[in-house]
Amino acid sequence: MNENFGKTYYVAVSSKGGKRIFACDYHGDVILTRAGKAIRASWFDIPYYCRDFAYVELGNFSLGPDRIEGVLTIFPKMQEDRKRTKKVLEKIMKRFFLIWAKKVRTFSISSQIPILNEKWYSKPLQQP
Numbered sequence: 205m206n207e208n209f210g211k212t213y214y215v216a217v218s219s220k221g222g223k224r225i226f227a228c229d230y231h232g233d234v235i236l237t238r239a240g241k242a243i244r245a246s247w248f249d250i251p252y253y254c255r256d257f258a259y260v261e262l263g264n265f266s267l268g269p270d271r272i273e274g275v276l277t278i279f280p281k282m283q284e285d286r287k288r289t290k291k292v293l294e295k296i297m298k299r300f301f302l303i304w305a306k307k308v309r310t311f312s313i314s315s316q317i318p319i320l321n322e323k324w325y326s327k328p329l330q331q332p
């Protein structure tokens with residue numbers, strides 16, 4: 205892949221209302237809940253589910269009790285998208301939320317738990 209076309213973003217998504225649904229602290233150890241396992245699996249599935257319109261490389265990843273943070277490098281496949289990586293990122297995040305919804309059902313998580321915020325934060329990172 206030509207690195208000239210890649211754009212790296214820091215992305216953060218939090219649970220609705222800041223609810224601690226992804227992990228809990230048990231005597232100093234962080235234990236993932238079923239929702240945490242679903243969100244982690246969803247994150248690592250991004251390259252597969254977005255392969256039709258972009259190559260996505262995953263960078264650092266962090267999962268806290270109420271948030272997920274990670275780094276994505278996006279290489280859009282379409283020439284016209286290479287100057288609009290923010291639009292491609294929006295498409296990737298929509299797919300991420302769809303993957304999450306599917307995994308929530310797979311992990312048999314109650315529909316009454318708070319869901320992810322529809323809003324998410326991203327910041328472009330400088331390329332080295």
